[in-house]
Amino acid sequence: MRMRRILGLVLAAATLAGVSVxxxxxxxxxxxxxxxxxxxxxxxxxxxxxxxxxxxxxLPDGTSQAIT
Numbered sequence: 090m091r092m093r094r095i096l097g098l099v100l101a102a103a104t105l106a107g108v109s110v111x112x113x114x115x116x117x118x119x120x121x122x123x124x125x126x127x128x129x130x131x132x133x134x135x136x137x138x139x140x141x142x143x144x145x146x147x148l149p150d151g152t153s154q155a156i157t
Contacts, residue, residue, distance in 0.1 A: 123157040 129136055129146035136156065139145050144156040 122154065124154045125157055129154075129156065 124132075124134075124146050126136060126144075126146075129148075132146075132148055134146040134148040137145055137147055137153075142155075145153045146156055147153045
């Protein structure tokens, strides 16, 4: 009985660690990366000015990224 409880705790800890790693990776992937002006125009994007936020690149698929 004690061994089953210990194995259960180990499994729960491993599951939580796996979920936190997956969450961190997906959060990093979800954030939009910055793009340079040259990369924007090379990808067929259009540079637009945003009030109080600088410039952004609007790509043909409708997404926008901040310009560095």
